[in-house]
Structures are given as structure tokens and as C-alpha cells.
Amino acid sequence: MLPTPYIKCDYETVYEPCEDSFLVLDCLEQEQSFLQTRFKHQLAIVCELGPGSGIVTTFLMQNDIPNNEGSVYLALDISPWALEATQNTQKRNGCQNRYLSVIQSDLSKCLRRNSTDLLVFNPPYVPAEQVPERPSHEDDKGQWLDLALLGGEDGMVVTQEVLNQLDTILSQEGVAYILFCARNKPEQVAEKMKQQGWSVDLIINRKAGWEVLSIYRFTRS
């Protein structure tokens, strides 16, 4: 078992690490040797969309995932609170010497084309009437938290946006890990992505309370 980062955040503003977060950690631990082989002797550009508390990115830095060539870590979140939390979590866990940049961004819109080798996304996957609008003030704490949870129709609106951009986000050898809940209909999503020429593999799934969570891996075939 790899060590899990120590987290202390204000959970009124950022998403408290839950079963889904821990599933991402377990998935990445399980994929360690796959990633090491894939990015052998090569510096990787690692990008997490929506890091929230920063638990996943810090876990990656702490455990030299994908490899020990010293990756460049980019953590992109729409919420200023999440960016602050991610920086704090990095420091709290002694990862100041790693290259991490936190960037306020709407998903991957600001990322240079085809530069990401490892993409990790634990999206707002909860089905809701709509994806909430971005709060106009930093102090609208609960509204920022809603953004981390609610994914519109089927909980897929935000995830679908990223899937649509995957081809421009990932480098040639790039790998994406994306989390789904059962109500996202992940099998259908996977099938559709395969038709578009992606290799899609179910890496891990788990029953978490009344939810069934799964993480799929996407690579170019």
C-alpha cells in the first residue's frame, strides 16, 4: 500500500476526499507499473482536472507516479479554493520540491495542445438538472462546492466535454483515467469512445454506499 497524503482543508469550500477519491488513488497505485513502462526514461506532463483538496496530485507526487524522472504536475481547477487547498496539501505532505503549478481554468481550455501525458479526472458526476453556473464571488462557498459535484444530465455534461477534447489534450502516448458512477452509463460511454478509435479499459470498480464507481483508462489505439 502506498502512503496516502495527509489532508486538512475547509470542507465548506472544497470537496472532502471520499470513496471516489480513494478509488482514484487505488487505481493509480494499481497502474503504477503500466505507467512506468509507458513513460520509461521520459519526463511526463501530468495534469489533474479538478484536484479539489489536492489529494490525487499530491499522491502522484509523493509516490513518483508515473515515474521517477521528475514529472511536471499541473493542477487545473475552476475554484480558487481548490487551488489554494491543493497548494496547501502539497506543502503539508512535503512535496514542495516537486514541480507543481496550480492554474485557474475551465477544464482543459487553457492547455497547450497535445501536451498531457497523464490526465486524471474525478469529475462532477452526480446527475442534476443542470451544471451550476460559476459563482460570481469567491465567498459564495457552497456554490463552489456544488460545481465539484453536479454534472448535469446523467451527470455526464462535464465529463463529456473532456471526452470530446481528449484528442487535443493528450500527447501521442497520453493516458487518461476518468471516474464514472453507474448513473453516468459508463459502458455506453466506453463503447462510443471505442467507435471513435480509443482503447478503453475498465481498470477498477467498487460499490461505495449506494453508488457503483468505476474508473476507465483511455489511450489511442
Place this chain on the structure above:
Amino acid sequence: MKLLTSNFLKCSVKACDSSNDNFPLRYDANCQLQQDESIDCNPEFLINILQRVDWNALVQVALDLGNNSLPPQKPELSPGDDLTDDDLAIIRDMHSLLIQTSIVEGQMSCRNCGHVYYIKNGIPNLLLPPHLA
């Protein structure tokens, strides 16, 4: 934000994706920079970074910020090379610029649409106002 990060940021405006001028962003010459000498130089990391960076973009951003120390061509260094004194000098320059230098406050704009983005407390904000998002 450390200077190297500029090598991964483009304009968020979708319409600019069809332009070659949406990357790199143009950095305002008045950006407030900070030099953190406490970060040790790791030549191997820098050589690895070299393989991944868009060199022209780096040179451009460095020039925006008033630094003309980078050679116009990407230095040809590979992991495992025996490093000459000249190589080490280049690596030290790169370390000082890409890793030790951060932009704390300032602004940057798209070379295509001119949209201005701000950096505050060292964090770049690439969000668009609702009418452009």
C-alpha cells in the same frame, strides 16, 4: 507561477484554437518576478524538460520578460550525456529562468484575440468571462 508553466498555457478562447498565435501568451513586461534561489539545480530534470518544451515559445516568453539569455536554437542535450562546461552553463541559465523564476503578479494576453489574463498571488487565472466562455 514558475516560468516553465508558460510553456503549457494557451488562450482559453475556443475561436483562437484555429490560430497559431494563441500560444504562447504574451507576458506583460511589468510582470512582477520573484527569484527563489533555494531550489537546487537538477541537471537531469532540466535535460528531460528540454525534450518536452516548445523552445521557440520559451525564448519568446523570456524576451517578453526582458531576458535574452536563451540561445535561439534548442540546446542539444540528452540524458546520460557527458556535460561540458558550456552545457552546464546553459543548464544553470535554464534552471534560473524556468524553475527559480516565478511570476507573482502581472498579466498576459493572447497574441491572437488580445484577451488579457491575470496572475495573482502566483496563480494564473485562465477563466473567461461568461460571454466568451
